[in-house]
Amino acid sequence: MARSWTRLHEYLGHPPGPVTYEMVSEAVQRKLGESDDLDWKEMVLEEAKVKGEWNEFSKDVAAMANTRGGLLVYGVSDAVELVGVDLDKIDEKKLAQWLRVYLQPVVTGVSYLKLPATDGSGKDVFVVDVPASETAPHFLYGWQQKDKDKTTFNAPFRHRDDTAYMPEHQIAAAYQARFARQDAAEAALDKHVRHTTDLISGELDHPAAWLVVVARPARPLPRTVPAPTREGVKYVIASSVKRADGALDRAVPLRRLLGPQLFSDLLDNNPGRGLRRWVETNMLVPARVTSRRGILVELHHDGSVVTAVDLSHKAPNDGMPGSSTLPVSCPALINTVFESVALAHEHRLALRADSPLDLRAVLTVLPGANWSLRLAPTVIELGRLAIAEWGRQPRKVQPAEGELAPFIDDEALASAAAELTDGLLHQFGMNIRGD
Template sequence: MARSWTRLHEFLGSSPGPVTYEMVADAVRRKLRESDDLDWKETLPATSPVKGEWNEFAKDVAAMANTRGGLLVYGISDTIDMVGIDLSSVDDKQLGQWLRVHLQPAVSGVSYLQLPATDGSGKDVLVVDIPASETAPHFLYGWQQKDKDKSTFNAPFRHRDDTAYMAEHQVAGAYRERFTRQDAAEAALERHVRYAADLVLGESEHRPTAWLIVAARPARPIPRMVPALTREEARWVIEQGATRARKLIDGAFQMPRLLGPQLFPHLLSNDPRRGLRRWVDTNLLVPARATRRRGVLMELHQDGTVVAAVDLSHDALPADRTTTAVELPVASWHLISAVFETIALAHENRQALHADSSMDLQAVLQTHDTDARFTPVVLDYGRPDIAEWARQPSIMQPAHGELTPFADDATLTAAARELAEGLLHQFGIDIPG
């Protein structure tokens, strides 16, 4: 999946979306000049790199990834005229292999868009879309014939419409930026989790509760030109998220009824209201919408972050069942469902915002009763039962994960399972199925 906001979109005034042949042709006709994130190429990369020369394709990709991402467009001459290429000669597997062999670390997320001519000219083009890299700087391996074929190792970058190589201080700066960016992303995710925890725990101080907080945040910012979701769009995202979550859950477990009804559609009415740069749907906080049902909070942030909080302890055991020895019963099947639903919702929200970034994930169990122990509740012969054989920790470590940019259902399922297992394994239990 290619990026949805590029130099072509900005120049042409197009809405976020896929790059099309018409966009390339229009930009060529209007003589859009090369820049640090756009490079016109007349011919395809050589099929077999020559010893003693850089792998030019790997160099160009690394330069874009080390700067801010960009497009390599093949089939456009130096005079910015459409000349076309032979799409049958494009071997994206070979191109990807070159990146893995010649770059360290390899650049991920590169897309190869083969765009046949739609104007009858027969002048097809290939667009190679390179996202800005979170693992920059990327170094290029190569050979130089002088000095006895000595191997060399450089980090290319784009400077306006040219490619240069980083000096030592630039390499050091690139590493500082990488680590600073990672630290800032982790801190932002922690703030979202902490705020949600403070909010929901403040609503339940009158009784001991175990709250699950799940947050998903894009590793890269949403493009500035992407408009915030309208209320109807937010409702559509929530609806689509619920549909996808049900599909993921049904496909992941041999006993689909194990989880019971999905939490979000069951407990919320899909009636999001405005919050501070976010849409909020909850059965808490609004007195007129107060409920005795399990508490749920869901937030869709303008920066692409999704936060969900679910009270896993409320009505976790049957009313006629004594809970004298149970301090914080945690409904494990609802934990699983909530994680799957949040992952599905985050994915749908990311697509609606045309985001192509990976997402950092975090899930944690929180309570205001610091002396209580979390007690897992499982299904035994179809009824809730305390897992007396399981561990009952008083402190739970956060579970972390990552959702890749171009995730299919199998990838979403794997991410959800990993995140849920990160909590359940602390009880010494596994996800069934």
Template sequence: MARSWTRLHEFLGYPPGPVTYEMVAEAVQRKLGEGDDLDWKEALPATSPVPGQWNEFAKDVAAMANTRGGLLIYGVSDDIAMVGIDLDKVNDKQLGHWLRVHLQPTVSGVSYLRLPATDGSGKDVLVVDVPASEMAPHFLYGWQQRDKDKTTFNAPFRHRDDTDYMAEHQIALAFRERFARQDAAKTALDEHVQHTTDLVLGESESPAAWLVVAARPTRPIPRMVPALSRSAAQDVMSRGAKRARGLLARAIPIPRMLGPQLFPDLLDRNPRKGLRRWVDTNMLVPARATRRRGVLVELHHDGTVVTAVDLSHNALPPSHPAVPLPVPSPVLISSVFETVALAHEHRLTLRADTPIELRAVLQTQPGTGLRFAPVVFDLGRPVVAEWARQPRTVQPAHSDLAPFADDESLIAGATDLAEGLLNQFGLDILPT
């Protein structure tokens, strides 16, 4: 998925959006020079020989990914003139294969944008959009004749308008930065979960089982990218709810397992501004107190999504003996699927080509000593699963989503996350 903000947008003064042929043509006409995030290429990458031989395309992609990401634009000469290429000769599967064969680790999220000429010139171009990589440094290996025909294993990077190779101290620094990014991402996810947990538990007048799910891009959206408008945030929520219903129907084709949907029934999709986020909730406004299940949804400007839902609310009929912390498995499952679908729709709207890390926790007010009691449906009626475990604490569950997740991948990620919690009760998503 191509990024929505590139050097072309910045130079031309365009708002975020897809790169177009007109943008490339205008940049060429205005002689936009190369930089560490832009490389004009006259001809398409040459057909690669056998694996193990030097691959110039892989080198160029690794250099961009090791720096800050950027564009390789084929069909523009070194003196910045439009010469065009034959789009019929573009084989993005072959290009992707070269990256997997020649780079370690491979660079993910590279997109290939074919742009036919719209001015009648017939000078088509190919834009290869390389994202900044959270897995940098990427190493290129192969036989290099200009290096006395010996095998090389180097980490290329962009320096202004040129490509160079990292020295030992630069490689060491790149690895430290990678590990620091990973630690910072984990810390940020922990902070989101902890802040939301503290918030909703503080709003609960009596002990309840709260499910908190956080989904955070491993590469957050830069602050320069404009935040979603309120109407766009509403649209993300609507599309997320619709997608979640479809995913649930495919994953659990048993009507009695489907719990109440989180967003359509419990929220009016009326988000309000928060601290660099949109917040939709039926709590926190005393004048609009409700007897409905407590729900909180946050769409952060950096691509993070956080949800919280009071699972214990009306989990059992009034005639049922009192259970301090009931945890209805259908509501838990549907809430997790809702969050995964919402995070995916949010990512699509922001045009973020990045994996998403997921974390789900089940919490109640500290010091209660109460046990979580799983609730299942038996003949269409909610009952406590007496045969299941009833722990006092539940470990956090983790999962992730690939950058270009299809519905099957979304189902797998949501299932993995929900089962990470349910398995601790001895339950599965599907009844046995």
């Protein structure tokens, strides 16, 4: 999945969407010049003859990633004329391998678009779409004869229509910007968790184990992205249920023991308006409150997604006076994480966002901290929930964190959800495989 808004879209006045051959051809006819986010390339360079020698392809990708992302368009000359490339000779796996070998840290999220000619000219085009990197600066390593065969490394970047190399002060600024982004992301995730736990705590009159999952785009959405509509949000929720269903089948042995999915089973899919968000819940609106497991879903206009589920509801000993343990349903925990990750991905697709998603899952006792209770994991035994006596019973569970890459398939989504789930389950002495 490539980015949906690029220099070509802006120049040609096209709405967000995939880059097409027609767009490249029109930009060439109109003599669109190179810029910091567009680089015309006549051909894809072959691998260096000497192992470890300077790799131009990796340099160009790093330069885009270190700036603000952009397109490398192969098959267009420096004079901005369409010359074409042989798509059959381009090995995308080899290109990806070069990025892993020559760059530190590796640039992720790069997509490759083979665009056969549609005008009968036979001049095919190959586009490499590089997103702006959250882990910049990226350094290029290799050998250069001009440096007397010594190993060298530097951080390339785009300056207008040229590629240059960062001096020391610019590298220092790039690191500062990376750390500032990380701090801002941490603060934003914490804010979502605090807001949600405060909101839920005000509705509770007994201790309960709640799982809050937050997903937030690492980069802001373009200003041109319209706010989601109610019908759009309903479609996102319905689509996420199907995607989560497939991810669970891929990742969880004996998936049938987890029971029905929570979002489809406990929600009416009738979201209401919130403050720059859509909210779907079965607990905050008096007319919709039920005795079933509490659940809250928020889809924010900025691409963030917040879900919260009561994992202790209907578990054995729930709410019993004098109990020193608070049962936590592990099947519900697994369902919640997978459905939350699928929902975040579907929301991102609907907004045509190309950013990675920062993920955080927090399991906590509400209302407030109750240190006298131990969280007891429950599993399915003989068709019913029962406390896993062999599992750990921690008083506090550390948050689990992860990332959802912008260009993923269903297998990668299932893997990301499983990793986030195991981050919680490991603290109970178990994992998603049940061993």
